[in-house]
Amino acid sequence: MRTAAQAIASTSNFVLATHVRPDGDALGSMFGLAHILKMMGKEVCCYLEQPVADVYIFLASPVSIETDFARVSAFASQCSDDIMGIALDCGDLGRLGDNGTELSTIQPFLVIDHHQGNKGFGDLHWVEPHRSSTGEMIYDLAEELGVADELSREAAECLYTAIVTDTGSFRYESTTGHTFAVAGKLIDRGVTPASVCQRLFDNASFASLQLTQAVLASLQTYLDNQVAVVRVTRQMLQETGANYEDAEGLINFPRSVKEVRVAVIMKEGEPGTDQISVSLRAKGDCDVAEVASQFSGGGHRNAAGCRVLGKTMDEVCSMLLPVLEQALEQKKNKQV
Structure with a gap:
């Protein structure tokens, strides 16, 4: 984690991406990290192959999302060498979608993930399979970067969503004491669990x-x-x-x-x-x-x-x- 944090701290521009058909952990981690980076004064471009699913749309505001890869490429080209690509919650380059290979040419390319079968793509890797979620890892990254106590409610909601969805509402065996501790800190930053869970689980059509x-x-x-x-x-x-x-x-x-x-x-x-x-x-x-x-x-x-x-x-x-x-x-x- 320290190597990832040091690389992030020394970079000004970022392209964030996650796997196709992203779930709550993928989107919550990506948008949560986007909030953190913007709070640090960084420029961020979040790329998704398809628009955000309705159930997760509350996470996206006010994050800027780009679905046109040509614009992502234009953003990357104007950043010269002061740029980093980050793949979140993605264990395989192919899961980044049709433009995954081109995304990975943004260097350095950091992979932050908790999947047991991660294929080890990218230039930098922070992969911890024992973690409950990538969202839990992003909170720890915020602590390493010294900004966890400054998280906005929106950022905290993103990371809480990542954790609650990937733990099956804290039911899966990957849930640890640290998972609950992180969730508690996110609640301290303004998350209302009932409100988040209502948006996630009580809005069926x-x-x-x-x-x-x-x-x-x-x-x-x-x-x-x-x-x-x-x-x-x-x-x-x-x-x-x-x-x-x-x-x-x-x-x-x-x-x-x-x-x-x-x-x-x-x-x-x-x-x-x-x-x-x-x-x-x-x-x-x-x-x-x-x-x-x-x-x-x-x-x-x-x-x-x-x-x-x-x-x-x-x-x-x-x-x-x-x-x-x-x-x-x-x-x-x-x-x-």
């Missing part, structure tokens, strides 16, 4: 409820109910009027079943693509990051994902089940 109904109707269980699989298809989205963002969090329904050790949600890609996105959530010692790594994915021990090209959902499920069975058997053998 009727379309999203209809999507939830359709997704839960797809539920199938395997391996003596230890594995539960649900699906999100393009047809479901079309019929309900929902979008991919509305599917975020639906994996928690099968995960909450007592007998289930691993929950899986498979999502069809955008029209014109043959990609199936797979998210896995585990309870206990089953290492789904290891499972995902066998399909060129990654993540954390209890939360991971991958993308499979050129296969149907049924084919992807058939590929996953033997690997999950092996992972669950390994966990059982360790307990004996």
Whole structure:
């Protein structure tokens, strides 16, 4: 962390980016860091491949967001050598999207991440897989930079959102005493937990409820109910009027079943693509990051994902089940 802080302190201009289809940790970390850098008098350009999802739009104000990569390139070119690129919450260069390779040519390029399977791209790396979230790391970075006591309420809300979403509201095993300590300090900086959680979890649309109904109707269980699989298809989205963002969090329904050790949600890609996105959530010692790594994915021990090209959902499920069975058997053998 100290090396990252020193590099940031000596730089005036920054391009911040995160992974495609960003979640609460990705956006909260990026916008929280943007607030911190601007507070320090730095110039910041936040790049997103697509506009912010409605559920997270409250985090974006008053951060300046750029979705036109040509403008990002123009900003970078006018900064000469006094610039740094930073990727947040992203474990793989490919996850930065179509312009990831060009983004990584901004030098130095710093990677701040907590994913177990981080591929080690970039020039500088601050990767701590044991952390609850990248947002927790950004708060510690603010302390290292000496500005944590000056965080605005907006910055604190961004980092709190990052933490609360990536810990499953402080339910996942990555949650530590330090996580709670950071959350407490963010509350001291003006965060109202009830207000943040209402914006995140109590603002469902009727379309999203209809999507939830359709997704839960797809539920199938395997391996003596230890594995539960649900699906999100393009047809479901079309019929309900929902979008991919509305599917975020639906994996928690099968995960909450007592007998289930691993929950899986498979999502069809955008029209014109043959990609199936797979998210896995585990309870206990089953290492789904290891499972995902066998399909060129990654993540954390209890939360991971991958993308499979050129296969149907049924084919992807058939590929996953033997690997999950092996992972669950390994966990059982360790307990004996």
